[in-house]
Amino acid sequence: MKRILPVLIIIVGLVVVASVALSVKKTKTVDWEESFDEKSNKPYGLSIFYKELPSLFKNQKLRTVYHQPNSYLRANSEGGYGEHVAKGSYIIIGNSDYLYEDSVNELLNFVDVGNTLFLSDYYFSQKIHDTLRIDIDYILNEKDSISYQSLKHVNTKDITLDKNPGDSYFSKFDTINYNILGYSKIDYKHVNFIEIPFGKGHIFLHLEPKAFTNYHLLKEERYKYIEGVISYLPENDVYFDSYGKIQTGYDGDVEKESNLSWFLEQLSFRWAWFTAIIFGILFMIFNAKRRQRIIRIIKPLQNTTVAFVKTVSNLYFDTQDHKNLIDKKITYFLEKIRADFNLDTSVLNEDFITNLASKAGRKKEDIKKLIDYINWLKSKNEFFEENLIKLNKHIEAFYSK
Structure with missing residues (x-):
């Protein structure tokens, strides 16, 4: 610990000096692009x-x-x-x-x-x-x-x-x-x-x-x-x-920026950040050799399937990634349709609805509501929790009958 402390002090000192020195020469520029973006605080944002x-x-x-x-x-x-x-x-x-x-x-x-x-x-x-x-x-x-x-x-x-x-x-x-x-x-x-x-x-x-x-x-x-x-x-x-x-290309995806993007636009912070990263890497390289070999602890194999499912589900819930969940539910549902009923799911049209209703033994109007809702979701760019809940209810209703 006594050997590490001086190194940390030197790294922090260099970061502070670089930040102060570069902030003096910093030149702020204004973006006059007419974006008319309601989320933008720039001059021509809304x-x-x-x-x-x-x-x-x-x-x-x-x-x-x-x-x-x-x-x-x-x-x-x-x-x-x-x-x-x-x-x-x-x-x-x-x-x-x-x-x-x-x-x-x-x-x-x-x-x-x-x-x-x-x-x-x-x-x-x-x-x-x-x-x-x-x-x-x-x-x-x-x-x-x-x-x-x-x-x-x-x-x-x-x-x-x-x-x-x-x-x-x-x-x-x-x-x-x-x-x-x-x-x-x-x-x-x-x-x-x-x-x-x-x-x-x-x-x-x-x-x-x-x-x-x-x-x-x-x-x-x-x-x-x-x-x-x-x-x-x-x-x-x-x-x-x-x-x-919000367009970034022909696919119509919403542009998403990193939370760090604003800070990296600031010249002084950007150089201070890179300096800290470089010295952090050097610190890890020179302190990689340990005084004593690691004694490996071998633990018995565990069934982590349930824990994995809980972790993944919590990850999606915390990030509110409704689009990812909706895409996966649609993909898995169509894959099961192909496996169970041997139907081509590349085109979800009236013929597909008729064939699926016949093979699954379901009412055609119930199948049509489900397929029409899936087609509608595919045309959307943004999704909300209620879209995911409604899709899940449609799929559960299909399998429960």
């Missing part, structure tokens, strides 16, 4: 707006949507597989270029039956342009980086947006049936916020998503402009789009 949504829509349910509108709205519609019928306001801010034709169609159907769509972005998909008969143009800010935003019917002061190289505006729309709600101004006013009646509902199109970001909400009284914009929406449940902010 964490402040997202946290204030419950106060803007008091006594209303706020749901965050992590997958494409077409799959989510179909599942949560009359006769769908979801846990409720979607009704209220669907809000999309920035990064809406992922909206392909099937998602646009589902959003329009959602509005047509009496709901609301609020969409804020610099441009929209061609399907929206063609359906609503609108055109968008862009004016470059040649003098400075400041533009002015105003609302037509809400009693708020005009606000300034800095760091704005230009403005998008509606160059063509139905001036008779569409309502003008707001303007942007560089040299002169342009319409950048309109309300469109559609079926029994309404569509709100807004062309300045940066106004919702952390940077602008914390400056002066710009938050009052956003309060005015949101005040046009009805007091209903809110569906906040997050699908366009």
Whole structure:
């Protein structure tokens, strides 16, 4: 112990010296990427707006949507597989270029039956342009980086947006049936916020998503402009789009960062951390030789099967890894179907349901509920405990009959 203590003191001293020395030369950089991520505290993230949504829509349910509108709205519609019928306001801010034709169609159907769509972005998909008969143009800010935003019917002061190289505006729309709600101004006013009646509902199109970001909400009284914009929406449940902010590739997996990632972004801590690791490794190398050989204790073999199962189950329970458990339950269920009934499970369609019901001696409608729920789970990106419980009940019901 007396030999180890000086070595530990030296290691701690070197770590502290490296941390202090590097912190002096540390240069902090700001990430100005327009992520529009509701979890991001960076300038162009939406964490402040997202946290204030419950106060803007008091006594209303706020749901965050992590997958494409077409799959989510179909599942949560009359006769769908979801846990409720979607009704209220669907809000999309920035990064809406992922909206392909099937998602646009589902959003329009959602509005047509009496709901609301609020969409804020610099441009929209061609399907929206063609359906609503609108055109968008862009004016470059040649003098400075400041533009002015105003609302037509809400009693708020005009606000300034800095760091704005230009403005998008509606160059063509139905001036008779569409309502003008707001303007942007560089040299002169342009319409950048309109309300469109559609079926029994309404569509709100807004062309300045940066106004919702952390940077602008914390400056002066710009938050009052956003309060005015949101005040046009009805007091209903809110569906906040997050699908366009979590994609890491074509598979649609949610991006997950290490808890250590923020610290490793700090230059001084990063070098101190690596220094500690290096000296820790050196310490283990030079102290690997023991004074006395280890006396091996041979224990009798134990049946650890039950303990292993308990350990693995506790691991999944503690980490709340519902997706992993759901994937495994589906995989093991389909493997047993192949083994017991000699059926191909690569395509879970109507023919498969009919064959399984016939061979298993079950009602076709019961089999259909189980297979439809499995197909629905395969289309999801995020899972909750109730999804796992419901799947387990379906599978247990299949084997209990």
